[in-house]
Amino acid sequence: MSADPGRTSHGPESGRGPWSVSGARLLIAATAASLALVAVYLAAGGGAYEPTPVRDPCLPREWRSPDDLDQVAQQFTLSALDGAACELDVSRERLALALSTEESRAAFAAEHDISEDELEAAIRAGLERAIDDADAAGALPPFAATPLRELARQLPVEEAIRLIYGAGDVLALGAGLPERLGDLLPG
Amino acid sequence: MIEDGRVERRLWPVRAGDGALPAAVIGTVALVLADSSIVVLALPEIYRELDVSVATVVWVLISFNLVLALAAVPSARLAASRGPALVTFAGLIVFAAASLACGLAPTIEVLLLARCLQAAGGAAAVCASLELLPAAVGSERRAVAAWAAAGAAGAALGPGVGGLLTEFISWQSIFLVQVPASALLAVPLVAAARREAEVERPAREPAGRPHLAANMALGLISAGLAAALFLVVLLLIEGWRLSPAVAAAAVTVMPVAALATAPLARRIAAGVEARAAAGVILLTGGLAGLGLLPKASVVLTFPPQILVGIGLALTLSALTEAALAGRSSQAIHGGFTIAARHAGVVAGLLVLTPLFTADLDTQRRDAEEAGTAALLDAPLSAGAKLDLAGRIGDRIREEEDRVPVLGPAFEPLPDDPAERDQVTALRATIEDELDRAATHAFSRSFLLAAAFALAALIPIGLARRRLEL
Numbered sequence: 001m002s003a004d005p006g007r008t009s010h011g012p013e014s015g016r017g018p019w020s021v022s023g024a025r026l027l028i029a030a031t032a033a034s035l036a037l038v039a040v041y042l043a044a045g046g047g048a049y050e051p052t053p054v055r056d057p058c059l060p061r062e063w064r065s066p067d068d069l070d071q072v073a074q075q076f077t078l079s080a081l082d083g084a085a086c087e088l089d090v091s092r093e094r095l096a097l098a099l100s101t102e103e104s105r106a107a108f109a110a111e112h113d114i115s116e117d118e119l120e121a122a123i124r125a126g127l128e129r130a131i132d133d134a135d136a137a138g139a140l141p142p143f144a145a146t147p148l149r150e151l152a153r154q155l156p157v158e159e160a161i162r163l164i165y166g167a168g169d170v171l172a173l174g175a176g177l178p179e180r181l182g183d184l185l186p187g
Numbered sequence: 188m189i190e191d192g193r194v195e196r197r198l199w200p201v202r203a204g205d206g207a208l209p210a211a212v213i214g215t216v217a218l219v220l221a222d223s224s225i226v227v228l229a230l231p232e233i234y235r236e237l238d239v240s241v242a243t244v245v246w247v248l249i250s251f252n253l254v255l256a257l258a259a260v261p262s263a264r265l266a267a268s269r270g271p272a273l274v275t276f277a278g279l280i281v282f283a284a285a286s287l288a289c290g291l292a293p294t295i296e297v298l299l300l301a302r303c304l305q306a307a308g309g310a311a312a313v314c315a316s317l318e319l320l321p322a323a324v325g326s327e328r329r330a331v332a333a334w335a336a337a338g339a340a341g342a343a344l345g346p347g348v349g350g351l352l353t354e355f356i357s358w359q360s361i362f363l364v365q366v367p368a369s370a371l372l373a374v375p376l377v378a379a380a381r382r383e384a385e386v387e388r389p390a391r392e393p394a395g396r397p398h399l400a401a402n403m404a405l406g407l408i409s410a411g412l413a414a415a416l417f418l419v420v421l422l423l424i425e426g427w428r429l430s431p432a433v434a435a436a437a438v439t440v441m442p443v444a445a446l447a448t449a450p451l452a453r454r455i456a457a458g459v460e461a462r463a464a465a466g467v468i469l470l471t472g473g474l475a476g477l478g479l480l481p482k483a484s485v486v487l488t489f490p491p492q493i494l495v496g497i498g499l500a501l502t503l504s505a506l507t508e509a510a511l512a513g514r515s516s517q518a519i520h521g522g523f524t525i526a527a528r529h530a531g532v533v534a535g536l537l538v539l540t541p542l543f544t545a546d547l548d549t550q551r552r553d554a555e556e557a558g559t560a561a562l563l564d565a566p567l568s569a570g571a572k573l574d575l576a577g578r579i580g581d582r583i584r585e586e587e588d589r590v591p592v593l594g595p596a597f598e599p600l601p602d603d604p605a606e607r608d609q610v611t612a613l614r615a616t617i618e619d620e621l622d623r624a625a626t627h628a629f630s631r632s633f634l635l636a637a638a639f640a641l642a643a644l645i646p647i648g649l650a651r652r653r654l655e656l
Contacts, residue, residue, distance in 0.1 A: 023461025030465035030498075034472020037490055038479060046479030050627040051553040051620050054560050074569050081563075093559035094552075100580045165573065 057085035057092040063137035072139045076130045080164040083129030087122035088114060099161055120157045127152035127160055209323040211375040212316040213333055215279060217341035218368055219309035223252050223532060224342050224413075227420045228350030228431045228438075229358035236358070237295045241425075241547075245540045248417065249533055250299050254306035256529035259314050262307075263522030266315030271518060272379035274315035279376070281308025283369035290362035310525065313338070317511075317521035319379070328508075334521065335507035336449055339499060343442030346416055350435025397520060400650035401463075401510035402527035407643035408467060408502055409531030411474055414539050414636030415441065415495050418629055419477065419488060425547070426625030427483050428592050437485045444496025452500050459505045463647050466502025469494045471641040478633030483622030502643075509650075535639060543632040547625070551590050554624030555583060558593075558617040565613045571606060575613075590625050593617060 061082055063075050078092070085095040090112060098108030109119055128149055135145040155163060226233070226247055234244035266274040285305035292298035320330035352360045416438070423434035455462060476491030510524045562576060578596040585591075597614045600607045 021455050021457050023457040026455065026457045026461050026465045027468065030468040030472075030501075033494060034468050034475070037472050037476045037494060041476055041479040041481050041487075044481035046481040049481055049483075049623055051550065051557040051624045052560070054556045070568055074572070077569070078563060091556050093556040093563065096559055096563060096576075097555065097580065097583075100576065104580075 054091045054093050057082040057090075057095075061133060063133060063139060072134065075137075075139075076134055077164055079133040080123075080126040080130035082126070084122040084126030084164075086129075087125045088112065088118070099164070120160075123157060123160050123164070124152050127163060130164075207375040208379055209320065209333075211372045212275065212319050212323060213337045214368075214372050215275060215312050215316050216334055216337040217344075218365065218372065219282060219313045219341070220338040221341035221345035221348070222305065222309060222365070223248070223255065223345070223529065224416050225345035225349040225361055226358070227346045227417050228424065228435055229353040229361055230421070231424050232353050232358045232431065233295075233298070237298070239295050241421075241544050242540060243295060245417075245536055246299055247295075247302055248413075249536050251302045251306045251309075252413075252529040252532040252536070254303045255310050255313075256526045256533060258307050258310035259525035259529070260519060260522040262311040263314035263317075263518040263520075265311065266318050266518045270380065270383040271315040271318035272376050272383045275312045275319060276373050276376040276380050278308045278311030278313075278315060279369045279373040281305075282312060283366050283373075284308075286362045286365040286369065290359040290366070310522075313525060314518050314522040318518035331508055331511045332453065332504065335504050338507075339449070339503045340442065340446060342412075342416075343445050343496070343499065344439075346420055347435045347439040347442065350420075350431040350438070354430055354432035354435065397523035398510045400646040401506045402523055403646040404463065404467070404643040405503075405506045405510065405524055406527040406531035406534070407646070408470060408499075408506070408640050409528040410535030410538075411470055411636045411640030411643075412495075412499060413532040413535040414632060414639070415470075415474055415477070415492075417536065418539070418543065418632055418636065419492070421543070422477075422625065422629045423485070423488075426590060426629060427485075427622060428590065429485070433485075437488060438492070440489050440492040441496040441499075444493040445500045446496075448497045448500035449504065452504055455501075459509050460647055460650065462505040463502045463509070464644055466498040466500070466505065467640055467643045467647065469498030470502065471498075471637045473498060474633050474637035474640055478630045478637060480626050480630075483619075483626050498640075506647075531639075535636065539632045539635060542635065543629055546631055547590070547628040550624035550628035554590070554621045557620040557624070561613060561616045561620065565609065565616075567606065567609050567613070571601065571610070575610070579617075590621055593621070 061075070061079050063079075064071065081092045081096050085092040088095065094108070098104050105119070108114070109116065114122075131140070131145055131148045131152060134140045140148070152160065152163075230241075230244050230247065233239075233247060234241060237244070262274065262278070282305055285301050285308055288301035289298055289305060292301055317330070317334050320334055321327040324330050324333055349361050352358075352364065419438055419441075420434055423429045423437055424431060429437070452462065457465075473491040473494030473496075476494065477488065480487050480491075507524055510527075511520050558579070559576075562572060562579065565572065567575070575596065579593060582591050582593050582596045593614070597610060600610055
């Protein structure tokens with residue numbers, strides 16, 4: 001691929017001109033510079049710079065601070081999202097984004113080929129898991145778990161979603177919870 | 188008639204030092220070849236304004252490069268038969284008219300059509316200009332060096348200039364400024380075309396076969412280079428959400444490195460194959476570095492860009508010299524190099540665009556999930572989380588399929604100092620997730636581009652072993 005009869009690389013490097021760099025040295029320098037850059041970037045974590053993977057929703061969630069009502073309400077929400085997401089085989093976060101509006105819920109159902117009935121069943125399953133987790137952590141008032149499970153089974157789906165995000169309102173009812181749950185049930 | 192290397196042949200009637208002609212010809216090459224990349228920084232603005240997808244808007248680049256590749260050799264043949272000054276002049280006029288049409292295009296269809304016309308005019312001007320240069324600058328070797336350097340400078344400087352024009356005026360201004368620029372460059376060609384018409388045309392020599400190895404290598408490194416320019420710009424603007432002006436400043440590192448190296452590269456005594464191969468290795472290393480960025484930092488793009496720039500200067504000049512040395516006519520063989528380079532750009536864009544758009548979509552979704560996880564697990568009150576979730580959701584929906592700019596969703600910050608600190612930390616976490624996702628989304632494309640560039644060693648190696656393809 002000679003371009004210049006006086007400048008071929010097939011003969012000995014003539015050393016003409018101010019920079020008498022041989023072909024071999026030029027190639028070694030280029031290779032060293034390229035490898036050094038790649039090695040430094042890999043050592044600095046280049047290959048591993050990617051989004052933090054999200055947690056498997058089917059794994060059990062550890063509850064903390066069962067006496068703080070806001071903490072309990074938030075953990076109830078997370079457990080419910082975990083339970084529903086596990087049922088649907090999606091991430092908790094994807095489901096949380098999907099449940100934010102009716103449009104996003106419809107788009108999510110269409111994307112994952114999930115029927116309204118399947119989504120509703122998953123939401124109820126999520127609520128039941130949250131109740132189980134809260135009960136196991138001692139975060140529920142005595143005897144509240146059974147009527148809450150009944151509530152989760154019977155609530156219209158819109159109310160069930162509202163319960164996931166607004167668990168604090170229900171849990172704030174405190175000791176009177178079992179008696180007042182009847183007010184929330186249909187009929 | 189001048190003697191240059193192994194070639195002795197009649198040239199068109201242009202004299203060394205013929206007024207402003209050499210500058211006009213070199214300027215023409217730089218202007219036209221800048222157009223293959225000048226719109227890169229404007230693409231996000233164009234697809235927002237014309238309401239099309241990334242996969243569609245990339246045709247603003249592909250259409251230009253495709254027509255340039257297809258029209259290069261026929262244009263060169265036209266220049267050889269009709270006269271290079273006349274064809275360069277006519278090409279510039281078509282280029283100017285098409286640039287005006289691009290600047291006024293109301294729809295993507297009109298813009299793409301005008302881009303095709305612009306490329307057709309540009310191909311004529313660039314290829315014909317190579318036939319004018321040897322006589323204008325006094326030597327075929329100097330002409331090839333000037334032609335290759337002008338093309339490389341134009342292609343490398345294009346994105347930066349385009350970014351500044353987009354930021355401070357509009358994407359349309361990129362095309363509109365080319366109208367007077369083309370007209371200005373066409374002026375010295377009028378006299379040359381007249382002189383050309385008055386003399387007997389040089390006897391047409393049959394064009395020999397193209398230097399396949401050099402042209403194949405040019406095509407492969409151009410595919411990688413297209414990625415370097417196009418993907419870096421999209422990473423900065425779409426991925427890291429920088430303004431076009433900041434992105435323009437950031438990508439200027441690559442052409443500055445190329446331009447600074449070009450004069451030094453010509454002084455290196457090593458042979459053409461060694462210079463070409465060393466350039467390819469540097470280009471590959473730089474592209475691989477871009478694919479392995481350890482974090483979302485503009486400064487970290489500089490070392491890979493410098494390697495790409497130096498590699499570009501070494502390899503483009505060496506391969507263009509090899510492709511044109513001792514071959515006649517220069518315009519036709521220059522046409523082959525233009526066709527190979529721009530076909531490489533088209534191939535690179537066609538292969539890489541679906542890959543990175545799919546990766547960007549996947550990574551954007553992963554980032555949304557990771558950001559949502561950060562929000563759900565943040566030590567904030569339930570009320571504050573619900574409020575933030577609503578605003579972040581609105582931003583994500585507003586930005587549709589793009590990596591969202593979430594800053595406004597966190598404004599105004601809460602009054603409570605403790606909660607304000609928590610929200611600020613959450614914002615930093617979520618934005619870091621977006622940066623991670625965007626950077627990772629481009630990794631595979633950069634690494635594939637590096638593989639394209641590295642593949643250029645095959646034809647270079649075969650040529651060295653005298654296995655001319």
